[in-house]
Every structure is written in structure tokens, then in C-alpha cells.
Amino acid sequence: MLIFPAALLAQTTGKVMDNLSLKSKILKSNRKYAIYLPPGYDTSQRSYPVLYLLHGAGDDQTGWVQFGEVLRITDKAIAEGTATPMIIVMPDANTGQRGYFNDPSGEWRYEDFFFDEFMPYIEKEYRIKGEKRYRAVAGLSMGGGGSFMYALHRPDLFSSACPLSAAVGPLSLADAKTYMARIGNKNVTATDAQVETYYKRHSALELIESLPADTVKQVNWYIDCGDDDFLYEGNARVHIALRKKEIPHEYRVRDGAHNWTYWREALPEVLSFVSDTFHQH
Numbered sequence: 001m002l003i004f005p006a007a008l009l010a011q012t013t014g015k016v017m018d019n020l021s022l023k024s025k026i027l028k029s030n031r032k033y034a035i036y037l038p039p040g041y042d043t044s045q046r047s048y049p050v051l052y053l054l055h056g057a058g059d060d061q062t063g064w065v066q067f068g069e070v071l072r073i074t075d076k077a078i079a080e081g082t083a084t085p086m087i088i089v090m091p092d093a094n095t096g097q098r099g100y101f102n103d104p105s106g107e108w109r110y111e112d113f114f115f116d117e118f119m120p121y122i123e124k125e126y127r128i129k130g131e132k133r134y135r136a137v138a139g140l141s142m143g144g145g146g147s148f149m150y151a152l153h154r155p156d157l158f159s160s161a162c163p164l165s166a167a168v169g170p171l172s173l174a175d176a177k178t179y180m181a182r183i184g185n186k187n188v189t190a191t192d193a194q195v196e197t198y199y200k201r202h203s204a205l206e207l208i209e210s211l212p213a214d215t216v217k218q219v220n221w222y223i224d225c226g227d228d229d230f231l232y233e234g235n236a237r238v239h240i241a242l243r244k245k246e247i248p249h250e251y252r253v254r255d256g257a258h259n260w261t262y263w264r265e266a267l268p269e270v271l272s273f274v275s276d277t278f279h280q281h
Helices: 006-011 070-080 110-125 142-153 173-183 192-202 204-210 232-244 260-279
Strands: 015-024 029-037 050-054 087-091 135-140 160-164 220-224 250-252
Touching: 015 070, 015 110, 029 070, 029 110, 050 110, 050 142, 050 260, 070 087, 070 260, 087 110, 110 142, 135 142, 135 260, 142 160, 142 192, 142 204, 160 260, 173 192, 192 204, 204 232, 220 232, 220 260
Parallel strands: 050 087, 050 135, 135 160, 160 220, 220 250
Antiparallel strands: 015 029, 029 087
16 A cells, blocks of 8 residues: 655645635725635745635635535646646625625725725735736626626736626616615615616626727636526626627536536636636737
């Protein structure tokens, strides 16, 4: 029987920590996150590309770790050469107030926290390549919506985006009014101007229509939604909108529904797609 030294075994597996935190002035609270560090991180001096991987509604920073099996799947992809070694960062967007965006009142500013505090902290704390070329965003459901909006709001920061089973935001201004009425606090309804502002900033369809095609083309897109997923319509309409504007993208419809079985099967493809983008010149 061959016996391998512990140090050698350690180099072949990554590691995950899922209860880390940083202090946020913007959100006035400690914010948790999970992180995957690739095999060899502790023994090397190199810097790595980064994937920000966003969870869905009802989960937190541990979702991709516990249910998505990010450690096993990423280790396997790296070992097989279908993914490049990378750091994967999973923030908590469930505590305090759920979601990846600023709320209409401006009192809860999660998106500001993500770009102004979280990303700078992470990319200083860990050996991460800081250029757009080496940064990607992906996520499922609510996190798929976050992936769409973050990459559309800041195409200067992400080389690729992979929304999975994404909540693409309101499909029309009327949908936005219904949504805003539902989330209104203490019977205080949003003004028409607030609804329209929210719609223009948080609808993937509206952003794709309103942004110059060259802006949207700054990001490599991989969109995946199951044929039995209740969010199929929004994803299909985004695909059609991108086709009409001749914006290159990958669009996948596989057999499956809105569940972890589907997303675990999607993750290796995401890792391969973002790795191909990291390698481009």
C-alpha cells in the first residue's frame, strides 16, 4: 500500500471556510462570507483569478458549500484540467435584509456594500488578480439575478457572468409596480418615479434594451435555465433580447427544475466557461 505524505495530499485538495466575516460600515453590521481556496494556495506565492458565486433566496453563504458541493466539484474540475485554479467567494445576502441590491428607500445598500467594501476587502485579504480579465460572477435564482445586474451595472469589472435559473427582475413596468407593492413596508407604497427607477436598474430585459450593445458585449455570458423551471420565461426572453441585439452569449436549456440537482450539474460548466475567459488574450 502506498502512503502519501500529508503535505502532498493537502496540495491536491482545496479548502473551504464558510463562517468568515468582515465589518460593514454601509450595512452597519458584520457580514459573513464563505471562500474556496484552490489546491496549493497555502504553499504557493501566486495570485489567482476569482469567481464571486451568489446564493439564492432562503440560503446564505453556506448554500453553495453545503448543497452545491463547491469543494468536491471544483477540486475535481481543477484535477481534470477543465477549470483553472481559482478562488471562489460566496457572500451572505440573507441576513438583515434579503437580496443583492440597494432597496428603493436607500436605507439598505447591499450593492454599494458589495462593490465598495466587500470586493476591495476580499481582493486585499487574499491573493487575487485584480484585473477585470480575472474576475467573474455567477449565481443561482436570486443570485442569478444578482449576477445579471452586477455584470450589467459594472461590465468594467467582470470578464464573464453565469446566471443560473435566474430571477431576471421585472419583465415589465407593470410587473415592477406589483413587486414594489408587495415588498412595501407598513403600507407605504413606492411612488411611480421610484418604481420606474427600480425597474430600469433591476430588470435584465430593460437593461439589455437600454444599454448600448457594445457595453453588454464587454462581458462573456453563460445563461442556463431548466426546461421545468418556473423562471423559464424571463431567461428565454433575455436570450431572445440578446440575439436581437446580436450580443454573443451561451444559452442552455437542460432537463431539470429549480433545484440543487440542476445547479450541481451546472457548476462544472460554469467553472469551465469562466476558466476559458480567464485564459483569453
